[in-house]
Amino acid sequence: MSLDADAKKVLLRKIPHGLFICGVAEGDVVNGFTASWVTQGSFEPPLVVMAVRADSTSNGMIQRTGKFSLNVLAADQKDLAAVFFKPQQGVGGRFDAAPYKLGEHGLPILDDGLGGVECAVVGQVAHGDHTVFVGEVKSAQLHRDAAALELSSTGWNYGG
């Protein structure tokens, strides 16, 4: 039986997603991009699961360094999410719009987000156009507790 591509697209787009800024760091180079394919994968140890485009700059940086951060945006930070998926002036240029500090594991945590976690890669599946990374949460910084940005509120689609 062949896959019904239209049904697959409609159904997969029903999966609810947040919108996050994933941070990566390799030597002195930092980068960040908007990620929506993110979920929790375990309570203990605390794991998160994130799919990253195979052809992105950040994918290679995560492969080589084995770590990434996830920044949670506030519900009113759609403009910032847009900055982090658009083309940039040089790797890391998107951070001109968003000040950050490096966390204890050397990964970018945005000053203005709700907070961020730093993760060590403990597993990955490279199959298809995204790599699925499993990261163990090693640090967590909460700046403020408020409603988070959700993909459904933006009118954008990433999925299907």
Ligand SMILES: Cc1cc2nc3c(=O)[nH]c(=O)nc-3n(C[C@H](O)[C@H](O)[C@H](O)COP(=O)(O)O)c2cc1C
């Ligand atoms: C709404 C939206 C959600 C996105 N979610 C993801 C995602 O989950 N994973 C991913 O790899 N790229 C995602 N992207 C695309 C990246 O943000 C984009 O490819 C970015 O340019 C990659 O940056 P880099 O090449 O500097 O690493 C998304 C884009 C949009 C518009």
